[in-house]
Amino acid sequence: MLKIEDLHVYYGGIHALKGLSLEVTDGQIVTLIGANGAGKSSTLRSIAGLVKNRKGKILFEGQNILGKTPEALVGMGIAMCPEGRRILPHLTVMENLMLGAYIRNDRDGISKDLDWVFELFPRLKERTWQKGGTLSGGEQQMLALGRALMSRPKLLMLDEPSLGLAPLLVKEVFEIIRTINAEGKTVLLVEQNAYAALKVAHYAYVLEVGEIVLQGTGEALIENPKVREAYLGG
Amino acid sequence: MSLDMFIQHLFNALTLGSLYGLIAIGYTMVYGILRLINFAHGDIFMLGAYFVFFGVTLTKLPWGIAVILAVALSALCGIVIDRIAYRPLRDAPRISALISAIGVSFFIENLGLVVFTGLPKPVYRPDWLVEIITLGNIRILPLALIVPAIAFALVMGLLWIVYKTKPGLAMRSISKDIETTRLMGVSVDKIIALTFGLGSALAAASGIMWALRYPQIHPFMGVFPGFKAFIAAVLGGIGSIQGAMIGGMLLGLIEIMAVAFFPALSGYRDAFAFILLIVILLMKPTGLMGEKLEEKV
Ligand SMILES: Nc1ncnc2c1ncn2[C@@H]1O[C@H](COP(=O)(O)OP(=O)(O)O)[C@@H](O)[C@H]1O
Ligand SMILES: [Mg+2]
Numbered sequence: 084m085l086k087i088e089d090l091h092v093y094y095g096g097i098h099a100l101k102g103l104s105l106e107v108t109d110g111q112i113v114t115l116i117g118a119n120g121a122g123k124s125s126t127l128r129s130i131a132g133l134v135k136n137r138k139g140k141i142l143f144e145g146q147n148i149l150g151k152t153p154e155a156l157v158g159m160g161i162a163m164c165p166e167g168r169r170i171l172p173h174l175t176v177m178e179n180l181m182l183g184a185y186i187r188n189d190r191d192g193i194s195k196d197l198d199w200v201f202e203l204f205p206r207l208k209e210r211t212w213q214k215g216g217t218l219s220g221g222e223q224q225m226l227a228l229g230r231a232l233m234s235r236p237k238l239l240m241l242d243e244p245s246l247g248l249a250p251l252l253v254k255e256v257f258e259i260i261r262t263i264n265a266e267g268k269t270v271l272l273v274e275q276n277a278y279a280a281l282k283v284a285h286y287a288y289v290l291e292v293g294e295i296v297l298q299g300t301g302e303a304l305i306e307n308p309k310v311r312e313a314y315l316g317g
Numbered sequence: 318m319s320l321d322m323f324i325q326h327l328f329n330a331l332t333l334g335s336l337y338g339l340i341a342i343g344y345t346m347v348y349g350i351l352r353l354i355n356f357a358h359g360d361i362f363m364l365g366a367y368f369v370f371f372g373v374t375l376t377k378l379p380w381g382i383a384v385i386l387a388v389a390l391s392a393l394c395g396i397v398i399d400r401i402a403y404r405p406l407r408d409a410p411r412i413s414a415l416i417s418a419i420g421v422s423f424f425i426e427n428l429g430l431v432v433f434t435g436l437p438k439p440v441y442r443p444d445w446l447v448e449i450i451t452l453g454n455i456r457i458l459p460l461a462l463i464v465p466a467i468a469f470a471l472v473m474g475l476l477w478i479v480y481k482t483k484p485g486l487a488m489r490s491i492s493k494d495i496e497t498t499r500l501m502g503v504s505v506d507k508i509i510a511l512t513f514g515l516g517s518a519l520a521a522a523s524g525i526m527w528a529l530r531y532p533q534i535h536p537f538m539g540v541f542p543g544f545k546a547f548i549a550a551v552l553g554g555i556g557s558i559q560g561a562m563i564g565g566m567l568l569g570l571i572e573i574m575a576v577a578f579f580p581a582l583s584g585y586r587d588a589f590a591f592i593l594l595i596v597i598l599l600m601k602p603t604g605l606m607g608e609k610l611e612e613k614v
Contacts, residue, residue, distance in 0.1 A: 131500060157502030169497040171490050182490055185483065186502035234502060 084109040084269050085130070085238060090139035092125045092293075099125045100137070101293040107238065107271050112264050114272040114280040114301070116314060117290035123273040124166050126290070127240045130271075131163040132156045143238070158186050162236035166243050166273075168227040172216025176207055179215050179226055183233030192235070200229040203259060221252040228259065232268075239263065240271045245279065257283050277314035281305045289314070318577065321454040326577045328461040332530060334569025335468035339523035340546030341553065341561035342475065343395075343516025349492040349556035350512055352411060356418040357398055358520055359543020360425040363536060365391040365521025366440070366528040367433055373441050380443055388521045395517025396510045404506065429536030437533040446529055464526050471519060472562055479558065484511055492556065541587060548594045554604030563605060568593065 085107040092100040100122045107113045117123050128134045130141055132153040141149045148156060162183075170179055180200065184193045201208040204225040210218060215226060224244055231239055241260065245253040257279050264270050264283075274280035281287055284301035289310060297310065304310045318326075340362055347355045368390050372383030402421045406414045446460045479485040487508045490498040499505055527542065528534050546561075549568045553560025568590055576583045597604065 133496060133499070152504075153499040154502045154504050157500070163500050165497060165500060169494060169500075171493055171497070173493060174486075174489060178486055178489075181483075182486060182498070182501045182503075185487065230501070 084144060085271065086140075086142040087126075087130070088140040088142070090126070090129060090137060090141065092122070092129055092134055092137045094136070099293055100129070102139070103290070103293070103295055105288050105295060105298075107269060108286070109269055110264075110267070111285040112260065112270040112272060112283055114274060114284035114287045115290055116274055116277040116280055116287060119275065120292075121290040122293045123290055124242055125293075127163060127242050127271070127273055130156075130240060131161065154186070157234055157236075160235075160237035161240065162231040162234045162238070163240040164227045164231040164242065164244060166246070168223045170215040170218075170223050170226050170230065172214065174215055175212050176215060176218070176226060177211050179230050180207075180233050183230035184235075186234060193233070196233055196235055200232055203232075203262065204229055221248055221255070224248060224252075224256060225259075228256075228263075232263070236268065238269050238271060240273075242273045243275060244272070245274065245276050253279065277310070278305070281310075322577075324455050325457060326573055328457055328465075330570040330573035331566070332461045332464045332569070333573060334566035335465045336523045336527050336530070336565070337542065337546045337549045337568050338562040338565025339468055339471065339519045340542060341550040341565045342472070342558055343520045344547050344550040345553070345555050345558060345561040346488075346512050346516050348550070350488065350509060351403070351407075351414070353403065353414050354418065354547065355398075355403075355513075355516075356415075356543075357402075357421040357425060358395075358516065359539035359546070360422055360429075361391050361395055361398075361517045361539070362520040362524035362527070362542060363429065363534070363539035364394055364425070365524035366534045366538065367429070368521070369525050369528070370438055370440060370534060380441065384525055387525060388518050391521030391524075392514040392518040395513040395520075399510060399513040404509075426536050426540070433536055435536060437535040440528045440532040440534055442529050442532055460526075460529055464530070467522070467526070468562075471522060472558070475515060475519070476558060478515070484508055488512060545587075545590045548590045551594060551604055552597050554606035557604070557606040560604055560606030 087103060087105050090100050090103045091098070103126060115123050115126060125134060129137050132151050137149070139149065140147055143159060143161065148159070171182065174182070180197060184196070187193055206222055207225055207229055210222065215223065218226060228244065245256050248256065253276065260270060260272065261283055272280055272284065281301040281304050287299065287301050287304045288295050289297040289304065297304065297307065299307070340358065343358050344355060347353055365387050368387030369383050372378045372386055373380055378386070398421055402417045403414050406417055446463065447458055449456050449458055479488060487498060487503045490503070491505055491508055495505055524539065545568060546565065549564035550561045552567060553562070553564030571593065572586055572589055575589055576586055
């Protein structure tokens with residue numbers, strides 16, 4: 084579904100991604116793990132069209148999408164749930180979700196997906212008319228996930244969805260990711276919580292200072308001594 | 318002062334306040350989204366009045382049609398200004414766009430001076446707007462009733478767009494987080510263009526009505542109303558549409574009533590607004606309806 088070949092990203096003098104290549108297979112959960120500053124967000128942001136200074140190839144369903152605008156990419160079926168959730172605090176839960184469905188005009192489809200999102204996140208339904216900013220951290224993450232789903236994406240990219248959540252909520256978030264994937268969405272998941280991410284992932288990449296240093300199935304990487312030492316606390 | 322006189326002054330204040338408020342909305346909407354003070358906004362107000370003037374005198378269009386065309390053309394001018402002078406600077410430091418705005422404003426005013434000449438032009442006014450009517454002991458221009466009514470209708474229409482439509486949702490979203498709004502599939506540049514269009518249309522409507530009230534137009538007629546409307550926007554809390562209208566009304570009220578009660582002060586009329594600005598900035602920098610705007614990162 085998605086294939087990145089030799090992607091470079093620069094911020095001024097910083098060479099943040101140095102020839103990254105990876106592949107996301109249709110129907111899978113693929114995760115990208117790595118320390119803070121490794122370039123995980125830069126990868127997702129490049130795919131979403133938010134990074135200006137980059138070169139290489141990003142193929143989505145066979146088409147090179149490098150250079151396309153974020154809005155065009157949403158239309159092609161790529162949705163991103165950004166780092167730090169970035170819900171709109173002054174808009175209601177419903178408005179946030181409708182913003183997610185901005186590119187769509189199929190009323191029936193939208194209301195069906197809305198029902199689905201409320202089924203996934205019953206707590207959002209109770210808070211439909213509340214302002215986003217009044218939600219708890221966990222609820223805001225649910226809202227960010229639901230909002231991304233409202234565009235009915237083929238590829239859902241999640242940037243550290245478990246960041247800053249209590250352990251119980253972290254577990255819930257990974258459950259939800261599994262459910263979303265089971266319902267047919269391909270997921271590209273970026274995480275610092277390496278263990279949980281490797282657990283749910285079909286395939287995984289390890290990123291270190293802008294380069295992929297390891298890859299393999301989730302299970303294989305959990306067993307890998309280098310990964311255990313560097314990311315799973317020995 | 319008799320009650321009748323007071324009511325007459327009140328209507329004058331309402332008219333002036335509506336006109337300030339309509340301009341202030343454009344300042345506030347653009348600032349809310351781009352954190353940019355669009356100095357050229359007062360010049361759109363002026364252009365609106367001139368477009369009607371030329372529509373009526375040169376093309377002999379019926380007045381009503383000329384008004385509608387002038388509003389549309391002014392909206393287009395606002396969009397073009399954004400496209401040429403501000404959009405290329407979206408990623409530049411904010412001061413660059415501000416300087417560009419000042420440049421555009423000088424450019425339009427001086428181009429006006431060349432094209433329209435500096436000679437004030439008399440404006441055509443339909444009789445039904447300016448034949449004084451008497452209600453009891455109150456003598457009043459129909460204009461003083463119609464201007465606030467039109468302003469009210471326009472603001473209601475605008476609020477409907479902002480709070481009940483999809484582009485309106487996008488506008489409110491952009492004002493907090495442009496990048497995330499793009500991630501939702503919104504073409505931010507189109508929404509910004511729409512914002513400039515709507516704000517400019519309202520400024521033009523204000524300019525056209527201003528020219529009916531004070532029926533002489535000149536290329537610099539937008540400067541002072543523009544400044545004052547900007548003050549009204551700050552007074553109401555910049556970023557808030559309702560605040561802009563309230564700020565405009567307050568400013569209109571203060572100006573008219575101060576002169577009505579203290580005729581000796583009439584020479585200082587234009588100073589009130591600026592004194593008010595200083596007082597607000599000292600007392601309540603976020604304005605009456607304003608929430609604290611966090612710095613954009
Ligand atoms: N907007 C930016 N400007 C300058 N440097 C940046 C910017 N965004 C990221 N970087 C740098 O690029 C590198 C990768 O960052 P990022 O992709 O955010 O990593 P991660 O998401 O893995 O923490 C870091 O060294 C970071 O400091
Ligand atoms: Mg990151």
